[in-house]
Structures are given as structure tokens and as C-alpha cells.
Amino acid sequence: MPIKIPKLLPARAILEEEKIFVMDEDRAITQDIRPLNILILNLMPNKEKTEGHLLRLLGNTALQVNISFLKMASHESKNTSAMHLDQFYTTFPEIKHRKFDGMIITGAPIELLRFEEVDYWEELTAIMDWTKNNVTSTIHICWGAQAALYYHFxxxxxxxxxxxxxxFWHHIDDYSEKLLRGFDDIYLAPHSRNTNIVIEQLNNHPEVKLLSSSxxxxxxxxSSNHGKQIMITGHLEYDAETLAEEYRRDMDKGQINLPLHYFPxxxxxxQPINxxxxxxxxxFSNWLNYYVYQETPYDWD
Structure with a gap:
């Protein structure tokens, strides 16, 4: 089944070329089914590339998914055009009256800042607090995961x-969790960050479960105990070239950060291999099925 995205979104051409099933609003309104409403808070600098990463994964299930993009009103993006943001993105005051079946909060290359030093931290905490009663399940990625662990727990x-x-290679810490259903005992996933989590706090917290580690x-x-918040410190959504692009960006800044186990x-x-x-x-299909579709009410009202 398709994901429904804005008709003119640039990522559409890329997804269609890859045979990802997408649908615009005109076609979607002719279908008499209940789609899932997913909100993406995109904090990454290159928002168009991140859109493609996430939509590629959300569009590969048997569910129809409506996508809405959210930007921070308290932060001006320097790497994405204002025209793109105005056309495809909304702000929190415009959607906070709504209910969403699922939400994704991306990472951001700001790990070395204290959370309270981030210029949109107050707005982000308001959004994370709002998700408790207005979103069935939220995935937080990389810095977004660390922000969620800090704010919620x-x-x-x-x-x-x-x-x-x-x-890096990862193993399963909790085989009972549906999010990891079908995973191999060990599997590979990319990481790209300058900070990590205090593992003792994680292991001793009664409301958080460690599902997989490296x-x-x-x-x-x-995951939180009921799957309402899911935190992922790495980047399974990355394509094969993303770490190479970040490596070259770091080199331009005089930083030598060769990704481990990545280039042949x-x-x-x-050429790196995915x-x-x-x-x-x-x-992502497990999340959409078990944590969103199976849990969200048919009629939020």
C-alpha cells in the first residue's frame, strides 16, 4: 500500500524511480479506508534528503500512510530553501489540536551542545510533552533519541x-519485543554521533527497556515500557552514501572521522555497500504494524 505525500514534493520522483508506491491527495480521497497519519519532525539540515530516507521506509508496508512534515518555528533552517519549507512544512501551533497515529523525531548535528543550549529546546520539549496524549507511538532518532531519553526519563x-x-554489528537484548520481530540474532546498522548514553542510568531505569545494542x-x-516512545541512537534510515557524505563534510572542516567498517x-x-x-x-514495518496500526484508535474522537 502507498504513502500519501504532497503532489509536488521533490522526493516523489526519487521514490517512484525506486518503485516505492506513493499516492498524492487527489488519488487518496477516492479510497474508502482509514489511513495512518504520521507526523515527521525533521530537524536535519538537509531536509529533502532526510525526507527521502524516511519515506522510502514508510512506503514499504501494506498500510496507507498520510505524511505531514513539521519544522521548528523557533529556528531558521540554513540548508533548506524557505520555499520548500513554506510549501511542505507546518509548525506546531498549526497542528497541536490534531491527533496523530505515529510520529518521527529525527536527529540533528548538535550533540555537543547541552540540551538547554539548543535554541529550539523549549519548543521541542513542548512537542515531546504533547506527544504523550496526542500520538500513539513516537520514534526518536540519534540526537532525537538522546533528547527523548533526557526529557522523558x-x-x-x-x-x-x-x-x-x-x-557496527548489533545483537538483540530483548527477543520478546515485537519491534525486533524477524531480526537476525546479529545485524549491521550505521551510527554517526559525538555523544553516547550513560548506560548505568539506562539499565537502572524502570520505565525504559534496552532492546538492542552493540x-x-x-x-x-x-523503548518505554508500552512502546509509546522508541529511541534509536543510530541511523538505519541512511542510504549507502550518507556516511561518505558526512565523512567528506567533516574533512572539509579539518576533522578526520573515517567511518569504521564502512568503506571496502x-x-x-x-564505493560503500548498504x-x-x-x-x-x-x-519501520514492525513499528507501523504493531505500535501504530494495532494500537491506534480508528476514530480518535
Whole structure:
């Protein structure tokens, strides 16, 4: 089944070329079914690229999904055109009266700032508080995951001596969790961040479950006890080239952060291979099915 997106969204052409089933508003209104309403708070600098990453995964299930994009009213984006934001994005005051079946809060390259130093922290905490009663389940990615752990559960982050970047092996810590249904016992996933989580606080918190982790990268997938908040410290949504693009961006800044286990033979001149795609699709389809579709009311009113 398709995802419903704005008719003129640039990511549509890319998704259709990859045979991802998308549908615009004109076609969607002819179908007499209850679609899922998913809100994406996109905090990444290159918003169009992140749109493609997430829509690719949300569009690969048997569910019809309506997508709404949210931006921060208290922050001016420097890497995405105002025309794109005005055309496809809304702000929190415009949607806070609504209910959403699911939500995704992305990461942002601001891990080295204290949470309270982020210029939109107050607005973000208002949104995260709003999700408790207005969203069935929310996925938080990378910095968004650390922000959620800090705001909802008081679990702090700490700065790493070196950037955690690369593709790492992960194992399952909780086989009973439906989010990981169908996962291999060990699997690969990308990470890209400068901070990590205080593992002792995580393990000792009664409201948070560690579902999957990595010996090299640390805690990866966590969930609140009822799956209302899901925290993912890495980037299963990344495509094969994303870490290479970030590596070149860091090099331009004079930072040498070669992603581990990513380039063939650790040679940045060679084409990287996507080794995590199937688990990315599996995680998002499990989330949409078990945590959103199976749990959300047919009629919120």
C-alpha cells in the first residue's frame, strides 16, 4: 500500500524511480479506508534528503500512510530553501489540536551542545510533552533519541573522545519485543554521533527497556515500557552514501572521522555497500504494524 505525500514534493520522483508506491491527495480521497497519519519532525539540515530516507521506509508496508512534515518555528533552517519549507512544512501551533497515529523525531548535528543550549529546546520539549496524549507511538532518532531519553526519563548523554561513525554489528537484548520481530540474532546498522548514553542510568531505569545494542557503538534501540516512545541512537534510515557524505563534510572542516567498517578495505575512494537495508525496512514495518496500526484508535474522537 502507498504513502500519501504532497503532489509536488521533490522526493516523489526519487521514490517512484525506486518503485516505492506513493499516492498524492487527489488519488487518496477516492479510497474508502482509514489511513495512518504520521507526523515527521525533521530537524536535519538537509531536509529533502532526510525526507527521502524516511519515506522510502514508510512506503514499504501494506498500510496507507498520510505524511505531514513539521519544522521548528523557533529556528531558521540554513540548508533548506524557505520555499520548500513554506510549501511542505507546518509548525506546531498549526497542528497541536490534531491527533496523530505515529510520529518521527529525527536527529540533528548538535550533540555537543547541552540540551538547554539548543535554541529550539523549549519548543521541542513542548512537542515531546504533547506527544504523550496526542500520538500513539513516537520514534526518536540519534540526537532525537538522546533528547527523548533526557526529557522523558532523565537519562543523560556524555561526550565521546572520538566520533562514533561507521557500520557496527548489533545483537538483540530483548527477543520478546515485537519491534525486533524477524531480526537476525546479529545485524549491521550505521551510527554517526559525538555523544553516547550513560548506560548505568539506562539499565537502572524502570520505565525504559534496552532492546538492542552493540559492543562498539553501545545502546542502539530502546523503548518505554508500552512502546509509546522508541529511541534509536543510530541511523538505519541512511542510504549507502550518507556516511561518505558526512565523512567528506567533516574533512572539509579539518576533522578526520573515517567511518569504521564502512568503506571496502577502509578505502574512502571505494564505493560503500548498504548492508543494513533489510533490517531498516523490517524495523519501520514492525513499528507501523504493531505500535501504530494495532494500537491506534480508528476514530480518535
Amino acid at each position: 532523565g537519562i543523560k548523554k556524555y561526550e565521546l573522545p572520538h566520533k562514533c561513525t561507521g557500520v 559492543e562498539e557503538a553501545g545502546p542502539f534501540i530502546m 578495505n577502509d578505502d574512502p575512494n571505494r 548492508k543494513w537495508r533489510s533490517h531498516a525496512h523490517l524495523l
